[in-house]
Amino acid sequence: MTDIIDLRSDTVTQPSTAMRAAMAMADVGDDVYGEDPTVNELESVFAERTAMQAGLFVASGTQGNLLALLAHCERGDEYIVGQQAHTYKYEGGGAAVLGSIQPQPLEFEADGSLNLARVAKTIKPDDSHFAKTRLLCLENTQSGKVLTLDYIEQAAQCAREHGLGFHLDGARVFNAAVQLGVDVDRITRQFDTVSICLSKGLGAPVGSVLCGSTELIAKARRWRKVVGGGMRQAGLLAAAGLYALEHHVDRLADDHEHAAMLANGLKDIDGVEVIAGAAQTNMVFASFPPDRFAALHSHLSEHDINISGDNPCRFVTHLDVSRDDIERVSDTVQNFFGG
Numbered sequence: 001m002t003d004i005i006d007l008r009s010d011t012v013t014q015p016s017t018a019m020r021a022a023m024a025m026a027d028v029g030d031d032v033y034g035e036d037p038t039v040n041e042l043e044s045v046f047a048e049r050t051a052m053q054a055g056l057f058v059a060s061g062t063q064g065n066l067l068a069l070l071a072h073c074e075r076g077d078e079y080i081v082g083q084q085a086h087t088y089k090y091e092g093g094g095a096a097v098l099g100s101i102q103p104q105p106l107e108f109e110a111d112g113s114l115n116l117a118r119v120a121k122t123i124k125p126d127d128s129h130f131a132k133t134r135l136l137c138l139e140n141t142q143s144g145k146v147l148t149l150d151y152i153e154q155a156a157q158c159a160r161e162h163g164l165g166f167h168l169d170g171a172r173v174f175n176a177a178v179q180l181g182v183d184v185d186r187i188t189r190q191f192d193t194v195s196i197c198l199s200k201g202l203g204a205p206v207g208s209v210l211c212g213s214t215e216l217i218a219k220a221r222r223w224r225k226v227v228g229g230g231m232r233q234a235g236l237l238a239a240a241g242l243y244a245l246e247h248h249v250d251r252l253a254d255d256h257e258h259a260a261m262l263a264n265g266l267k268d269i270d271g272v273e274v275i276a277g278a279a280q281t282n283m284v285f286a287s288f289p290p291d292r293f294a295a296l297h298s299h300l301s302e303h304d305i306n307i308s309g310d311n312p313c314r315f316v317t318h319l320d321v322s323r324d325d326i327e328r329v330s331d332t333v334q335n336f337f338g339g
């Protein structure tokens with residue numbers, strides 16, 4: 001491995017030596033028969049941590065969200081979701097393609113929430129003209145932003161009042177919990193289902209866990225088989241998730257600190273604008289002069305710093321980015337702009 005600093009995403013992490021050792025040593029069995037002890041442990045440990053009845057190890061966050069939608073909704077139902085939500089915008093329209101489930105997107109508010117008065121107004125009357133509104137989906141973190149516990153409680157109440165299911169795309173929900181300084185179940189127990197990525201800030205190579213009620217997870221398990229997600233000796237992968245849960249949750253605070261350092265380093269550079277003025281958990285968004293962005297991108301590449309090709313640009317910190325790396329990135333951007 002070269003010492004490339006890769007800030008494109010927190011999905012790029014390499015499993016550590018200790019994580020690889022845990023994977024190599026995992027007890028395994030055929031998980032489609034329910035006989036993989038490590039998968040079973042991962043599912044029960046995540047259920048416990050999220051204060052849910054059951055868990056399901058799935059191939060990806062996309063699969064976790066899809067199975068949740070299929071478990072909550074029938075053909076001809078709809079779900080309310082953010083216009084920029086991963087579940088709606090970045091998952092290939094899977095719920096529509098595979099479930100005949102219609103999305104009803106709403107713009108996110110600036111803080112990553114959905115306006116609950118608008119949610120309530122969007123719920124369709126029971127009338128044969130309309131799809132049946134069945135589910136409310138939130139995302140936390142949303143572009144790095146953390147939903148407040150108060151808001152989540154109000155959203156849960158809104159869903160209950162209107163007889164809607166309540167799903168959280170919690171790909172980075174541990175980042176939200178660490179930022180709030182609470183156990184993750186303070187967030188997750190408000191929802192009927194939550195999907196959590198092991199392969200983002202938690203630093204596992206593969207997989208997500210979907211948690212929820214026994215009934216919903218049984219449905220999701222059936223759909224997982226249908227979409228080809230029934231894996232066999234998957235304990236090799238689940239072991240990485242268990243290792244990550246034990247060793248990589250508290251350290252997310254370091255990633256948040258590093259993102260704040262980066263935001264600080266960038267904001268004083270002439271020509272750079274840090275959007276919203278600060279870091280949000282492990283993400284920083286910054287815009288650069290359009291006529292200089294391509295050159296900046298190559299300049300950083302030449303210095304072994306990998307950033308996304310979009311301007312405004314998202315920088316994501318993770319467990320393979322150190323404090324020194326952040327300094328190197330700030331200095332290199334500063335040099336480019338002649339600081």
Ligand SMILES: *Cc1c(COP(=O)(O)O)cnc(C)c1O
Pocket residue numbers: 059060061062063065086087139141169171172197199208
């Ligand atoms: C990454 C991500 C997902 C999907 O995870 P994959 O494992 O890449 O399929 C879902 N929701 C959010 C908010 C994400 O960032």
